[in-house]
Amino acid sequence: MATAQGGTRSQRITPAQLASGPTQHPGGQRIRLPAAFGDCRTERLSLDDGLALVSTRYLPNRPLVEESINPHPEPMLVITFGLRGRSGYLGRDGSALAFDAGRTTVSRFHGGSGERRYDAAQEVSQLRLLADRRLLTRYLGAERAGHLLGDGGVRQLAGSPTAPASTAHVNALALALEQPTGGPLQMHIHALSLLAMQLEALATPPPSxxxxxxxxxxxxxxxxxxxxxxxxxxxxxxxxxxxxxxxxxxxxxxxxxxxxxxxxxxxxxxxxxxxxxxxxxxxxxxxxxxxxxxxxxxxxxxxxxxxxxxxxxxxxxxxxxxx
Structure with missing residues (x-):
């Protein structure tokens, strides 16, 4: 993603630039990139201890490379629901992930560094659930959570078209972020429902x-x-x-x-x-x-x-x- 197109060079944003831009709001954090990069916004909400919801909407005016250093220092399960457009992640270790509209991508992250890439003038909208080891251990037990998260690094665990049942919960969460009327309880219910659907397929007890x-x-x-x-x-x-x-x-x-x-x-x-x-x-x-x-x-x-x-x-x- 975010390769040069028609002679247009990619613009880069560093972790230091990202760290200087967040604003706090009840329960979460908003980051908006400088206007020079286009209309690029991220909102993060903490739904529970170890469970977060991240909404990303990017419309860069040029190909954008967003540097990422140790994005998740703790082992993390990341479930990405593509709503519009396409983006990619390329790790320094050679790992590569693609996030497409209409697809659900389940990955595990633990440390490392890489680049998130976005094409010019292409709107990308995604909703992500982040579940850490504490939350997964609470629901799955330490052994199954450890098997799911592995020893570290970045790896895609699953990728498939977003199921209709998941789409309903995703749309409800996206609407709640835009028009907060149902309160945190409703968002929590939708988020846990999505998490449960993915864990049902992923967290099968490892064989002895x-x-x-x-x-x-x-x-x-x-x-x-x-x-x-x-x-x-x-x-x-x-x-x-x-x-x-x-x-x-x-x-x-x-x-x-x-x-x-x-x-x-x-x-x-x-x-x-x-x-x-x-x-x-x-x-x-x-x-x-x-x-x-x-x-x-x-x-x-x-x-x-x-x-x-x-x-x-x-x-x-x-x-x-x-x-």
């Missing part, structure tokens, strides 16, 4: 390693991941991985959830996209990079790369990292 996965199974799962990393240029399938490491498809898929908190398909996609990004930065041509990460048709690779990073491969080609 001793009960469902032997040490040999876990070793084979790590072998499968290493095999994927070593053979990104090959047409890898679940059936091939199963045959190569000696696991059935059910145990391989369940084991990836248990060991890596993702699916084989998603992990393979992440590996391929990050390897391709490095290849393009080093000067590798788009077709060559596509071939080296398993795409035989450059158009398919370009579509996958753009969907993953929010920018086309051609915008990265030849842009070496400083140092």
């Amino acid at each position: 390693p001793t009960a469902r996965f032997s040490q040999a199974d876990i070793d084979r799962l790590h072998q499968a991941r290493e095999l994927m990393q070593a053979q990104l240029d090959q047409p890898l399938t679940v059936a091939y991985l199963c045959a190569a490491v000696g696991l059935n498809a059910f145990k391989l898929k369940q084991g990836f959830h248990h060991c890596f908190a993702t699916t084989p398909h998603r992990l393979l996609l992440e590996m391929r996209m990050h390897k391709a990004h490095l290849l393009l930065e080093s000067g590798c041509q788009v077709a060559q990079a596509a071939w080296q990460v398993g795409y035989r048709h450059p158009n398919n690779f370009s579509a996958a790369f753009t969907a993953f990073f929010g920018k086309s491969p051609k915008t990265v080609f030849g842009k070496r990292r400083p140092g």
Whole structure:
């Protein structure tokens, strides 16, 4: 996101500039970027101990890159509901998230730094729920909350079209922020309903390693991941991985959830996209990079790369990292 368009250079806003702009109001905080950046506003409300609601409305006049340093120093589950437009987050560690209108994206954040990116003259409106470890532990218990939040970093846990039932709660919260008539209790009910819907899908108790996965199974799962990393240029399938490491498809898929908190398909996609990004930065041509990460048709690779990073491969080609 927020790549230069038509020769227009991106404008950047630093954490120091963001820190100088907030104003306090009962229960929350409002931040409005300087007018030079366009019409860009964020409102944050504390709904409960460990639960916050963030409403973002950005309409930058030029491509905008908003630097973010340690945005969530404590482990945090972030549920983003896209209302209008599209934005992206690119972490210094190579993590990448895209937030689209009509979709719900569930991510975990813990420390790190990166950039939030917005395109010029494109309105972006999002509603986000932030739940910290204390709140998740209250509802899920320490073990399940810890499994959900992981060891740190940034990772997308789920992404799908926003369900109609969720849309009703999201619209009610958006309306309450604009026209506060129902009071904090109604907002709290809507927020907890949204959180419950996502946790129902995400917070399944982790399987016991001793009960469902032997040490040999876990070793084979790590072998499968290493095999994927070593053979990104090959047409890898679940059936091939199963045959190569000696696991059935059910145990391989369940084991990836248990060991890596993702699916084989998603992990393979992440590996391929990050390897391709490095290849393009080093000067590798788009077709060559596509071939080296398993795409035989450059158009398919370009579509996958753009969907993953929010920018086309051609915008990265030849842009070496400083140092």
